[in-house]
Amino acid sequence: MASHSSVIKTILPNGIRILSEYVPYVDSVSVGIWAQAGSRDETDKRLGMSHFVEHMLFKGTEKRSAREIADEMDSLGGHLNAFTDKEYTCYYAKVLSEHLATAMGVVSDMVLNSVLDPAEIEREKNVVLEEIKRHLDTPEDEVHDILAETMWASHRLGKPVIGLAEVVQSITRDDLLAYLGEFYRPNAIVISVAGNVDHRELVDIVASSFGHLSGARAPRVYTEPQVHKEIRMIDKTTEQVHFCFGTRGFPQDSKQKYPLAVVDAVLGGGMSSRLFQEIRENRGLAYAIGSYSASYREAGMFAIYGGTGIQSIREVMDLTRVECASIGRDGITEAELVRAKNQIRGALVLGQESMSNRMSRMAKSELYFGRLVRLDEIISEIMEITRDDVAAIASELFSDSNFAVAAIGPFKKNAKLLGEGFLGQK
Numbered sequence: 001m002a003s004h005s006s007v008i009k010t011i012l013p014n015g016i017r018i019l020s021e022y023v024p025y026v027d028s029v030s031v032g033i034w035a036q037a038g039s040r041d042e043t044d045k046r047l048g049m050s051h052f053v054e055h056m057l058f059k060g061t062e063k064r065s066a067r068e069i070a071d072e073m074d075s076l077g078g079h080l081n082a083f084t085d086k087e088y089t090c091y092y093a094k095v096l097s098e099h100l101a102t103a104m105g106v107v108s109d110m111v112l113n114s115v116l117d118p119a120e121i122e123r124e125k126n127v128v129l130e131e132i133k134r135h136l137d138t139p140e141d142e143v144h145d146i147l148a149e150t151m152w153a154s155h156r157l158g159k160p161v162i163g164l165a166e167v168v169q170s171i172t173r174d175d176l177l178a179y180l181g182e183f184y185r186p187n188a189i190v191i192s193v194a195g196n197v198d199h200r201e202l203v204d205i206v207a208s209s210f211g212h213l214s215g216a217r218a219p220r221v222y223t224e225p226q227v228h229k230e231i232r233m234i235d236k237t238t239e240q241v242h243f244c245f246g247t248r249g250f251p252q253d254s255k256q257k258y259p260l261a262v263v264d265a266v267l268g269g270g271m272s273s274r275l276f277q278e279i280r281e282n283r284g285l286a287y288a289i290g291s292y293s294a295s296y297r298e299a300g301m302f303a304i305y306g307g308t309g310i311q312s313i314r315e316v317m318d319l320t321r322v323e324c325a326s327i328g329r330d331g332i333t334e335a336e337l338v339r340a341k342n343q344i345r346g347a348l349v350l351g352q353e354s355m356s357n358r359m360s361r362m363a364k365s366e367l368y369f370g371r372l373v374r375l376d377e378i379i380s381e382i383m384e385i386t387r388d389d390v391a392a393i394a395s396e397l398f399s400d401s402n403f404a405v406a407a408i409g410p411f412k413k414n415a416k417l418l419g420e421g422f423l424g425q426k
Helices: 049-056 066-075 097-113 118-136 139-149 165-172 172-185 199-210 257-268 276-282 310-330 334-351 353-368 377-382 387-398 412-418
Strands: 007-011 017-023 030-035 078-086 089-096 190-195 231-234 241-248 290-294 300-308 402-411
Touching: 007 199, 017 199, 017 353, 030 097, 030 353, 049 078, 049 089, 049 118, 049 199, 066 078, 066 097, 078 097, 089 097, 089 257, 089 353, 097 199, 118 139, 118 165, 118 172, 139 231, 139 300, 139 402, 172 231, 190 199, 190 353, 199 402, 257 276, 257 290, 257 300, 257 310, 257 334, 257 353, 257 377, 257 387, 276 290, 276 300, 276 310, 300 310, 300 377, 310 387, 310 412, 334 387
Parallel strands: 017 190, 231 402
Antiparallel strands: 007 017, 030 089, 030 190, 078 089, 241 300, 241 402, 290 300
C-alpha cells in the first residue's frame, strides 16, 4: 500500500466534504460528486424521484445544453455518467489529470445549475418509462428488486430504485426543485477524487463552485426492517426460471459482515464456489448460479441468484437449500477458508488499480462512517477470521433453510410439471 497516507479530507465552511487520493503513477483522475439521496429517501408518491433527478441533471444547465455537456466531455476524451442507489446518487467523470478543472466544471454545473426545462422533463419521462419497461423485460434484473420488496415489504430499503411508471408520469418541475432543495444540501454532498490530483487545487475548484451553497438536509431516521420470509412468484413467459433466495445480512457498521463475506465466497462467489461446482459443473443444471451480500446503514441482505429451465427448477432450488444447510450445519473446511480469504483480498487489492474504485471506496467510507476505512484495516479483519467465526454466521443465517424467495417464470402453464406444493403453490 504505497499510497497509504495520500488521502486528504477538507470540509468547506458550508459542510461540503472533499476527499482526494493522490496516485502519482497514473495520468488520469476519477471525479465523483455524491449526494446522500437515494430511493430510501422517497415516500410512496415519490418512488423513482432520485433516479429521475439523476437523469434530468444531464439535460442542460444555464450555461450548457445537453448536447454541449456531452460534446465537452467527449472533446476531452473523458467519460461522464451517473448512477442512483438506495442510499446515494453519484455523478462521476474520468478524464486525463490535466482536464480536472474542466471536468469538475461540467459536473458541478450539472448538479448546481440544471434548468429542468419542462419540455425536457416530458421527453425524459418517456426515456425513463422505456428504461422501466426494459427492466421488466429483464427477469434476471427484476428478480432482485422483487426479492428486496418481498423481504423488506414495508421498509424503504425494499423499494425499487428505478421507480414506478405511474409516479414517473406524474413528476412535475416543482417536484424536482423541491427534491433538490431538500436533499442536495452541503452536509449531504461528498466530492471524491482519485488519481493524479493536487488536493489544494481541488479544494479551490470545489470552493469556487459549491462554496455559496447553504442549508442542511434533515437527518435520516434509521429503523431496522422486519425480514419477511415469504414466497413471491411472478408468472411470465420466459425461457428460464430466474430465482432469488434471500435472508438477512448485516449493516455497514457490523463486523459480522466480514465472516459473511467468507460465507459468500465459499457458497457462491466465483467458479470454485460450492453452488457453481455442484449445480453448474457437476450437474450442468444452470448457466448462472451465485450469491452476494449487500449492506446498508441499518440492515443487510444475503442473496442467492440462479437461472434454470422449468424442468430443473425444483432440483436446482433443492440443491441450493442443501448447500446452505450443509454450510450452516458443518461450516467450511480450512482449504475453503484460505481460498476465500485470498479471493477477497485479491479482489480488494486488484480493485485499487482502478481510480474509479478508489474514488468510490473513499466516498462510501465517508458517507457511512465519516472517516476513511483503510484497505489494510479491512484486509486485517478478513485475515483474522476463523472457521468458528464462519460457522457461527452460517448457522445463524442458514440453520432453518428458511428464505424469502422471489421467482419469475412460466409457472401456470407448467403447473403439472412442477407438481403439488411447489414453493407453497396450491
